[in-house]
Amino acid sequence: MGAVVIDGQAVADRLQAQIAEQVSRLRAQGVTPGLGVVMAGDNPASQQYVRMKRRACERVGIHSVVEIVDASTPQDRVRALVEQMNADPAIHGILVQLPLPAHVDEATILSAVSLEKDVDGFHPVNIGALAMKGREPSFTPATPTGCMALLEAHGVPLSGANAVVIGRSNIVGLPMALMLMKANATVTVCHSRTRNIPEIVRSADVVIAAIGQPFFVKGEWLKPGAVVIDVGTNRVDDPTTERGYRIVGDVDFDSAAQVAGAISKVPGGVGPMTITMLLSNCVKAAQRALGQAS
Numbered sequence: 001m002g003a004v005v006i007d008g009q010a011v012a013d014r015l016q017a018q019i020a021e022q023v024s025r026l027r028a029q030g031v032t033p034g035l036g037v038v039m040a041g042d043n044p045a046s047q048q049y050v051r052m053k054r055r056a057c058e059r060v061g062i063h064s065v066v067e068i069v070d071a072s073t074p075q076d077r078v079r080a081l082v083e084q085m086n087a088d089p090a091i092h093g094i095l096v097q098l099p100l101p102a103h104v105d106e107a108t109i110l111s112a113v114s115l116e117k118d119v120d121g122f123h124p125v126n127i128g129a130l131a132m133k134g135r136e137p138s139f140t141p142a143t144p145t146g147c148m149a150l151l152e153a154h155g156v157p158l159s160g161a162n163a164v165v166i167g168r169s170n171i172v173g174l175p176m177a178l179m180l181m182k183a184n185a186t187v188t189v190c191h192s193r194t195r196n197i198p199e200i201v202r203s204a205d206v207v208i209a210a211i212g213q214p215f216f217v218k219g220e221w222l223k224p225g226a227v228v229i230d231v232g233t234n235r236v237d238d239p240t241t242e243r244g245y246r247i248v249g250d251v252d253f254d255s256a257a258q259v260a261g262a263i264s265k266v267p268g269g270v271g272p273m274t275i276t277m278l279l280s281n282c283v284k285a286a287q288r289a290l291g292q293a294s
Contacts, residue, residue, distance in 0.1 A: 146273025219255025
């Protein structure tokens with residue numbers, strides 16, 4: 001029997017309908033949630049992500065402003081754009097599109113984002129609060145938050161579960177592990193220096209694959225009935241398609257689906273949830289600016 005396929009788009013559509021209602025109520029009070037995006041360079045993937053985020057904002061009624069500068073733009077100028085959005089009361093959330101050009105220090109730019117507008121949840125203070133017992137960040141990063149929402153939507157029990165996160169990036173792997181720990185899971189993080197990854201994965205009730213390598217996780221690695229969330233977005237050549245390539249995940253879906261109890265698909269799994277959580281954080285920021293509980 002094959003695994004249940006976790007459809008992130010269906011969950012995202014349901015949540016975005018709720019977000020649109022929240023936006024409508026805010027607009028009735030005279031406040032339109034605003035998202036500011038800063039992007040440096042012409043990375044095609046980043047351009048696509050920004051377009052998708054703008055379209056999502058339009059769908060739910062969020063106002064968006066995008067500032068795109070050349071890849072050679074000095075760091076001070078990039079930071080000035082962030083500071084400009086910090087000072088703009090019409091902008092409730094700020095997103096710095098990553099990656100930044102090599103000469104621009106990521107930590108410096110992310111630290112410049114106001115804590116009240118850090119809807120990406122990447123500010124060191126927010127990540128620090130996520131890591132501490134008894135503390136809660138103002139916002140949590142969109143992709144791991146989307147993964148947690150998918151697990152919740154499908155009734156996956158996390159307290160006491162063995163969870164394996166494959167990948168340790170600041171954007172996904174690290175905050176994902178911290179969020180699973182806050183949910184009382186027992187968490188193991190695998191990375192490029194980890195020995196015997198297949199053996200570790202076989203102990204997992206929940207597997208989060210975020211390593212950026214196509215088809216990395218094989219079906220034979222999985223514990224029967226495990227829940228698999230595939231964060232990977234990899235482009236592989238495919239001459240049979242019109243574009244000459246297709247998008248695949250970090251998990252070998254065909255073999256994994258024969259063993260797992262549930263598995264997210266790529267595309268259409270975590271991707272729509274990432275954008276949805278960003279929209280949700282922007283609405284929370286606008287609510288807080290009005291002095292409302294979020």
